[in-house]
Amino acid sequence: MERRQFLGSVGKCGVAMSVLSVFGMPAIGQDKETDDKKKVTDHSCDERIEFAEGWIGRFMDVLDSNLDEQTKCKIMEANGKSCACAYIESAKLEYRKRNFDEWIAKAKDSQDGSLVVKDGYIIHTYMQNYKGLPVTEGSCLCPFVETKPAGLSGTYCHCSVGYIKEIWGRIFGEPMNVELIESTLRGGKYCRFKIQPAR
Numbered sequence: 029m030e031r032r033q034f035l036g037s038v039g040k041c042g043v044a045m046s047v048l049s050v051f052g053m054p055a056i057g058q059d060k061e062t063d064d065k066k067k068v069t070d071h072s073c074d075e076r077i078e079f080a081e082g083w084i085g086r087f088m089d090v091l092d093s094n095l096d097e098q099t100k101c102k103i104m105e106a107n108g109k110s111c112a113c114a115y116i117e118s119a120k121l122e123y124r125k126r127n128f129d130e131w132i133a134k135a136k137d138s139q140d141g142s143l144v145v146k147d148g149y150i151i152h153t154y155m156q157n158y159k160g161l162p163v164t165e166g167s168c169l170c171p172f173v174e175t176k177p178a179g180l181s182g183t184y185c186h187c188s189v190g191y192i193k194e195i196w197g198r199i200f201g202e203p204m205n206v207e208l209i210e211s212t213l214r215g216g217k218y219c220r221f222k223i224q225p226a227r
Contacts, residue, residue, distance in 0.1 A: 080172070081173065081175070081177040081180075082177070084172065084173060084177070084180065084184070085177050085178075085179055085180050085181075088180060088181035088183055088184055089181065091103065091104075091181075091183060092181050092183055100183055100186075101183070101186045101189075104183060104184065104185075104186035104187045104189070104190065105186050105187070105189050105190030105193065106190060107187050107190060108186070108187040108188055108189060108190025108191035108192075108193070108194070109190040109191065109193065109194045110190075111187065111190075111191055112190070112191045112192075112194035112195055113194060116194075116195075116198070123198045123199050125198075125199070125200065125201040126199060126200055126201075127200070128200045128202065128225050131200070132145050132148070132150070135150075141153070141155070142154070142155050148224055149222055149223060149224035150222070150223040150224065151209070151220060151221070151222055151223075152192070152220070152221050152223055153218050153219070153220045154169055154218060154219040154220070154221075157169050157171075157174060158171060159171075163212055163217075163218050163219055164212075164217060164218065166212060167212070168211075168212060168213055168219075169188055169211075169212075169219050170184075170187065170188065173213075176212065176213055180213060182211070182213055182214040184213060185208055185211045185213055185214060185219075186208065188208070188211070188219065188221075189206045189207075189208050189221070190206075192204075192206045192221055192223065193205075193206045196223050200225070202225055202226075202227075203225070203226040204223055204224065204225060204226055205223070205224055205225070205226045206221050206222070206223050207221065207222040207223075208220075208221060209221060209222055
């Protein structure tokens, strides 16, 4: 075969491979497995967030429709505790344990608006979310639903109850009772919790 004929046949082959590639057929030597993996994870962040927000809304509706108040709150609080433990572990946090009674006696004199100390309990008001954004601008404390997806059940807030129980329990070295007073997800101006020892 002459050089000109050889180069011509190679050129035709290259064009053919390009055409096959355009129509979705893998070219020789192409890693099909890698291409398939890319297709599986080819959703944009916005698409995944939109799906996650829809999913959590539907999931909370399922909880509300199938469980009594005590059970669904217990599940969400357990999830909040798990979230707090994961955060503490990943951030390698260590809490210096404090005596609740001694701390509350001293804290009465140094209230800053976000922390109100009364006889035997604390009212903790979250003025900002985890990134420092004002809660009054409508952001939820939880990064998973910080945009407050439309229709999300207020039951979700019991996840924060469990989270706060775990954090404050570690600070004071004893189990704490946490009561949800108000939240932005439930139409409140702030997310506010009552905290006291579970004695």
